[in-house]
Amino acid sequence: MTAGPVLEVRDLAVExxxxxGTVRAVDGVxxxxxxxxxxxxxxxxxxxxxxxLFAIAQLLAPPAAVTGGSVVFRGENMVGLxxxxxxxxxxxxxxxxxxxxMNALNPVKTIAAQFKDAMRAHGVTSKEEVAARSAEVxxxxxxxxxxxxSYPHQLSGGMRQRSMIAMALLLTPELVIxxxxxxxxxxxxxxxxxxxxxxxxxxxxxxxxxxxxxxxxVSHFSDRLMVMYAGRVDEFGATRQVFDSxxxxxxxxxxxxxxxxxxxxxxxxxxxxxxxxxxxxxxxCRFAPRCPKVMDRCRQESPELYQVNGTLVRCFLxxxxxxxxx
Amino acid sequence: MTDPAMTGGELxxxxxxxxxxxxGSALSRQTLHAVDDVSISIGERQIVAxxxxxxxxxxxxxxxxxxxYKPTSGEIYLEGRPLSAIRSRRDVLRYRGEVPMVFQDxxxxxxxxxxxxxxxxxxxxxxxxxxxxxERQHEAERVFEAVGLTPAAEVLQRFPHELSGxxxxxxxxxQALALRPKLILADEPVSMxxxxxxxxxxxLMAQLRDEQGVSILYITHDIAxxxxxxxxxxxxxxxxxxxxxxTEELLVSPRHPYTQLLLSAVPDPREPMTVGAETDRxxxxxxxxxxxGCRFRWRCPLAIDECEQVTPExxxxxxxxxxxxxxxxxxxxxxxxx
Numbered sequence: 001m002t003a004g005p006v007l008e009v010r011d012l013a014v015e016x017x018x019x020x021g022t023v024r025a026v027d028g029v030x031x032x033x034x035x036x037x038x039x040x041x042x043x044x045x046x047x048x049x050x051x052x053l054f055a056i057a058q059l060l061a062p063p064a065a066v067t068g069g070s071v072v073f074r075g076e077n078m079v080g081l082x083x084x085x086x087x088x089x090x091x092x093x094x095x096x097x098x099x100x101x102m103n104a105l106n107p108v109k110t111i112a113a114q115f116k117d118a119m120r121a122h123g124v125t126s127k128e129e130v131a132a133r134s135a136e137v138x139x140x141x142x143x144x145x146x147x148x149x150s151y152p153h154q155l156s157g158g159m160r161q162r163s164m165i166a167m168a169l170l171l172t173p174e175l176v177i178x179x180x181x182x183x184x185x186x187x188x189x190x191x192x193x194x195x196x197x198x199x200x201x202x203x204x205x206x207x208x209x210x211x212x213x214x215x216x217x218v219s220h221f222s223d224r225l226m227v228m229y230a231g232r233v234d235e236f237g238a239t240r241q242v243f244d245s246x247x248x249x250x251x252x253x254x255x256x257x258x259x260x261x262x263x264x265x266x267x268x269x270x271x272x273x274x275x276x277x278x279x280x281x282x283x284x285c286r287f288a289p290r291c292p293k294v295m296d297r298c299r300q301e302s303p304e305l306y307q308v309n310g311t312l313v314r315c316f317l318x319x320x321x322x323x324x325x326x
Numbered sequence: 327m328t329d330p331a332m333t334g335g336e337l338x339x340x341x342x343x344x345x346x347x348x349x350g351s352a353l354s355r356q357t358l359h360a361v362d363d364v365s366i367s368i369g370e371r372q373i374v375a376x377x378x379x380x381x382x383x384x385x386x387x388x389x390x391x392x393x394x395y396k397p398t399s400g401e402i403y404l405e406g407r408p409l410s411a412i413r414s415r416r417d418v419l420r421y422r423g424e425v426p427m428v429f430q431d432x433x434x435x436x437x438x439x440x441x442x443x444x445x446x447x448x449x450x451x452x453x454x455x456x457x458x459x460x461e462r463q464h465e466a467e468r469v470f471e472a473v474g475l476t477p478a479a480e481v482l483q484r485f486p487h488e489l490s491g492x493x494x495x496x497x498x499x500x501q502a503l504a505l506r507p508k509l510i511l512a513d514e515p516v517s518m519x520x521x522x523x524x525x526x527x528x529x530l531m532a533q534l535r536d537e538q539g540v541s542i543l544y545i546t547h548d549i550a551x552x553x554x555x556x557x558x559x560x561x562x563x564x565x566x567x568x569x570x571x572x573t574e575e576l577l578v579s580p581r582h583p584y585t586q587l588l589l590s591a592v593p594d595p596r597e598p599m600t601v602g603a604e605t606d607r608x609x610x611x612x613x614x615x616x617x618x619g620c621r622f623r624w625r626c627p628l629a630i631d632e633c634e635q636v637t638p639e640x641x642x643x644x645x646x647x648x649x650x651x652x653x654x655x656x657x658x659x660x661x662x663x664x
Contacts, residue, residue, distance in 0.1 A: 186379035265574070270522050
């Protein structure tokens with residue numbers, strides 16, 4: 001493992017060009033990711049979490065583009081790299097596991113052929129080496145290497161998702177970015193995949209950015225948790241702390257929005273209203289229209305990120321406790 | 327298993343409901359067992375949750391009950407009347423009005439080129455032709471208000487793209503409600519919605535039961551949400567019922583190893599993690615030309631010889647609480663997972 005962060009994201013902004021002007025989907029997001037660290041990013045649809053992840057991996061396509069900030073991966077700013085430069089980084093140092101393995105895998109090629117492509121692109125050409133490594137990564141994710149000869153449609157949803165993860169690990173990258181890799185799976189398969197990702201991560205030491213809309217999913221797996229709302233970070237801190245003592249009213253609302261299968265059956269209310277339209281954001285705090293603790297100030301000024309006991313939170317309720325950090 | 331015909335007050339029940347699909351080419355005919363010998367009953371003013379993994383047959387159940395599929399064998403009874411006796415167009419229409427369906431994807435189930443009033447007006451014209459134009463408008467407003475879409479008159483004039491996912495799903499429930507239903511079939515109605523919106527829809531379902539007196543079959547893979555709204559819980563595995571009973575009773579003392587596996591896998595941030603890596607590899611069950619025997623046996627740590635040979639039937643292990651498991655039926659305490 002190298003010392004210092006693997007990834008430094010600074011004031012990252014991503015905008016989409018639309019007919020009615022630009023929409024800022026990611027607005028000033030900053031964080032560091034240490035080697036071997038597991039960060040969970042949660043938020044509702046449209047909060048910018050997938051856009052953020054695409055911006056980090058430099059996978060954005062028009063009409064979306066990074067319009068500000070930097071993504072420094074292993075000392076190099078990824079923003080502005082050419083496709084050729086990016087190609088040498090992808091798979092080798094950084095790989096991405098997409099939400100739907102059915103769409104990410106090539107349906108007319110066997111798993112072995114797809115693994116071979118990725119390895120050959122990075123100079124691993126010896127047949128024996130490719131075969132041995134392919135079998136090895138499949139075994140790592142708990143799939144019998146006979147499935148190297150299988151086509152994606154011959155595998156179950158869980159196995160497809162596992163083979164995507166195996167493919168991501170082919171060249172032992174330092175960072176694996178995952179966009180809701182388990183959301184198409186049922187709860188049992190989901191749990192066993194999460195346990196496996198965590199085991200591999202501890203064993204191989206890669207860092208993980210895991211994006212999901214289901215915050216309970218990462219509760220036992222991520223080191224730190226980032227809660228995004230309307231393109232911004234609302235809360236960011238140690239996972240356990242965010243769950244045990246959430247600070248932002250939005251995070252509190254989210255943690256109270258899950259029914260539990262244990263304990264007393266309580267009436268829940270969820271969070272009233274829906275997330276704002278990014279094209280016409282409310283003045284002041286973006287959560288103010290739905291916030292149960294809204295104050296006059298929230299409707300006029302936009303809060304910064306304040307640091308409270310090591311957790312960053314964007315809420316005026318905590319402005320006195322912590323100094324500005326943004 | 328209690329005989330639903332004897333208990334009375336049952337709104338809908340099925341007897342040995344079975345749906346097989348022919349698959350494969352002419353030379354290699356195979357049969358996929360989507361639903362096998364399923365007998366359920368749904369009471370009046372009751373929310374029954376039907377839970378299970380993808381491919382367990384829960385959506386096929388919904389389509390059978392919606393009369394979109396014809397059962398291979400078995401029968402469905404609504405208020406004691408067998409469904410196979412319903413033939414005429416008028417009776418089919420009436421059944422569809424009494425047992426409407428709310429779909430999973432609120433973005434695909436509403437026609438995007440018409441205002442939301444369009445769908446509901448058509449429903450009303452078709453199913454309740456006795457209403458005048460003014461009465462239809464009035465009725466549409468009533469059901470929109472009942473599902474929390476206010477101001478109703480204004481929301482009716484919007485286009486689907488002007489509504490959020492949660493609001494669209496409410497439109498789905500409003501359309502069902504306009505038919506004066508007895509039972510709403512809700513197939514994963516909240517799974518595509520954001521977490522903060524889901525609870526509102528679940529609360530709406532409870533409210534429809536309590537205030538409008540409708541029953542709901544809530545099909546889901548999310549046990550925690552099933553617990554939140556359902557009076558009864560049915561767990562399906564590989565086309566059969568694994569376990570069924572009153573929700574709390576079933577969750578507090580699950581008898582079937584699959585139910586235990588399912589419960590142990592539910593992430594609960596409030597609790598420390600209960601299971602380690604001993605969770606299974608999730609081998610999918612074999613439902614194509616299945617052989618006799620328990621369909622969970624390959625994944626079950628407690629499987630005995632009998633499980634290889636004899637398909638377990640549901641048996642009542644506690645009042646109103648049935649499980650289809652040889653080991654549990656022998657009176658052994660089952661602790662397979664969690």
